[in-house]
Amino acid sequence: xxxLIAEVEKYVIDFLNKKVDQSxxxxxxxxxxxxxAKTKELIEGxxxxxxxxxxxxxxxxFHDTGYVNGIDGxxxxxxxxxxxxxxxxxxSEEDLNVINQLILATKMGRKPENLLEQIISDADxxxxxxxxxxxxxxxxxxxxxxxxxxxxxxxDWLKENIRFLSEQHTFHTSFASKNWQKRKGKNLAxxxxxxxxxxxxxxxxxQKKAELKYKKTKINTPERGIETMFRVTxxxxxxxxxxxxxxxxxxxxxxxxxxxxxxxxxxxxxxxxDNEHLIVPTIIFTLFTVISMVLxxxxxxxxxxxxxxxxxxxxxxxxxxxxxxxxxxxxxxxFEWAISEVMKDRDYLxxxxxxxxxxxxxxLDRKYKILRLTYLVFMIGIIxxxxxxxxxxxxxxxxxxxxxx
Numbered sequence: 097x098x099x100l101i102a103e104v105e106k107y108v109i110d111f112l113n114k115k116v117d118q119s120x121x122x123x124x125x126x127x128x129x130x131x132x133a134k135t136k137e138l139i140e141g142x143x144x145x146x147x148x149x150x151x152x153x154x155x156x157x158f159h160d161t162g163y164v165n166g167i168d169g170x171x172x173x174x175x176x177x178x179x180x181x182x183x184x185x186x187x188s189e190e191d192l193n194v195i196n197q198l199i200l201a202t203k204m205g206r207k208p209e210n211l212l213e214q215i216i217s218d219a220d221x222x223x224x225x226x227x228x229x230x231x232x233x234x235x236x237x238x239x240x241x242x243x244x245x246x247x248x249x250x251x252d253w254l255k256e257n258i259r260f261l262s263e264q265h266t267f268h269t270s271f272a273s274k275n276w277q278k279r280k281g282k283n284l285a286x287x288x289x290x291x292x293x294x295x296x297x298x299x300x301x302x303q304k305k306a307e308l309k310y311k312k313t314k315i316n317t318p319e320r321g322i323e324t325m326f327r328v329t330x331x332x333x334x335x336x337x338x339x340x341x342x343x344x345x346x347x348x349x350x351x352x353x354x355x356x357x358x359x360x361x362x363x364x365x366x367x368x369x370d371n372e373h374l375i376v377p378t379i380i381f382t383l384f385t386v387i388s389m390v391l392x393x394x395x396x397x398x399x400x401x402x403x404x405x406x407x408x409x410x411x412x413x414x415x416x417x418x419x420x421x422x423x424x425x426x427x428x429x430x431f432e433w434a435i436s437e438v439m440k441d442r443d444y445l446x447x448x449x450x451x452x453x454x455x456x457x458x459x460l461d462r463k464y465k466i467l468r469l470t471y472l473v474f475m476i477g478i479i480x481x482x483x484x485x486x487x488x489x490x491x492x493x494x495x496x497x498x499x500x501x
Contacts, residue, residue, distance in 0.1 A: 104181070
């Protein structure tokens with residue numbers, strides 16, 4: 097039997113090195129040798145008799161040769177390979193059946209039915225109770241990624257290993273439970289510790305990604321463009337309003353000076369008989385000047401609203417709190433509450449800015465219409481007044497004979 101085991105070892109080593117795909121970085125010759133070594137350790141620890149020990153060792157050598165045709169049904173394929181080899185080496189049908197059953201006992205999830213099956217099952221998972229568990233299980237992860245074309249995250253792999261060690265796997269033999277269980281517990285503790293560490297790192301990474309996404313969204317969001325639009329437009333409207341007020345004030349000042357000159361110069365001389373011809377031009381001139389002054393005052397006259405609102409108006413979003421005319425008569429607590437409501441509601445805030453912009457535009461429209469009319473009246477008044485004075489001087493009594501001559 098020792099000769100047969102030596103031939104089996106030579107055959108399997110050559111078979112695994114030449115025929116099994118190199119992408120199987122876990123289920124390879126190294127793993128097979130490890131299972132054989134663990135099997136021998138269990139045989140010695142449990143005092144298994146020589147014949148049964150030899151059958152276990154042969155089964156351990158052949159148990160993963162079926163990977164030559166892939167992972168699916170590899171145990172059955174291993175049985176075929178072992179049967180084909182052993183039938184040529186004069187082994188009894190009974191021993192061959194035992195070996196084949198031992199190979200099938202390594203199938204994941206199968207419950208061992210006797211001590212020999214328990215031994216090979218524990219040997220196949222012996223790395224779980226070894227110090228190099230982390231390195232070995234990492235090879236299994238790499239093999240799955242290479243052969244199945246799927247990427248496994250560290251977090252998912254840790255969860256799967258923790259679930260397997262804590263829920264699915266158990267050592268069947270007394271020797272494995274006594275000698276390997278303690279190391280299995282330490283390996284499980286390391287997995288749990290690594291899981292917590294990875295979970296914290298993943299949480300930090302997600303938080304960082306969320307922050308970056310928020311910052312990116314904040315940078316790319318149209319909010320800033322909207323705010324810039326409102327700021328620039330409102331500024332332009334205010335500047336236009338100031339220009340209109342300045343123009344109206346200039347006209348008001350000019351007309352005030354004209355009225356002063358008229359009152360001080362012309363009116364005081366109209367009571368004389370030789371100045372009667374100036375009465376009508378002076379009245380025309382004064383009338384247009386007064387109209388221009390009135391229009392200038394109307395153009396600059398402020399329009400203040402009621403200055404009150406209630407909570408229903410705020411809740412219904414009917415009041416524009418950005419214009420002082422809507423709140424100047426309200427108490428400070430009511431105003432603070434209303435402003436906080438505006439700041440909480442984005443739509444209300446932008447709606448208020450829109451209304452403020454709209455009504456400021458309406459005010460500008462009114463200002464410029466009145467201002468345009470004022471300039472028109474002032475211009476027509478100057479022209480008509482000059483013509484009136486020219487006609488008056490032309491038709492005064494002392495010039496009529498000269499004209500008649």
